[in-house]
Amino acid sequence: MQLREVARLLNADILVGDTNLDKEVKFACGCDLMSDALAFIEDGTLLLTGLTNLQVIRTAEMLDVFAIVFVRGKVPSKEVIDMAKERNIVLMSTDYTLFEACGILYKAGLKGKS
């Protein structure tokens, strides 16, 4: 699924990376535990999370995750956004909860990886 489609379905604001919205994600993972994410996320996975700290960007960097959706309307600090920008990671913010956002994407055909 294209990131543009993800943003449309979730009615999300693009915080950084609006020139990269034609990139495709293969799977998605909703997760607030970074070590869990580190244990099983594959590259090209979309990460949905309620955490907005620097370690989320670090985790994405290590995993070659190039897109993150922050749920429940959360917007990270400028420091976090800048770090994502440097690493070419797309950040979005949606008002949906983690459960709802995952449900919407799943219904639209984006799968998890278990």
Add this chain to the structure above:
Amino acid sequence: MEYTYNVEAGNYALAGEASSSIKALLKKLGISGDIVRRMAIAAYEAEMNIVIHSKGGCLILKISPEELILISEDRGPGIPDIDLAMKEGYSTAPDEAREMGFGAGMGLSNMKRCADEFNIKSTVGIGTKVQIKIYLK
């Protein structure tokens, strides 16, 4: 070639810098994406463990044509029961670390999964040393 990266305890703003440098270096050397990713994940888990659980330490990366070796060495409380620490889900991480998304008790087993060889030694009251190897051939 050998590279050493210092890791400060308790500094969550800097945490991940060492692993980030390691990842960039391996990429630059043209090492295959899957191996770079495995080493980056293992290094990051090791680095976070130093930040969260120790009093400070370092990551050492050794590169040869045959293999990559990562050594994580710290001064700190050590691990009294390694079998227990290796168990997925076991964690003594403080709230501060949990707020950042750590403390799932997955880090050590994650490192093991990423590695071809995994060794851990710890002395209570002195510190912990974890060594992993990833084969290049």
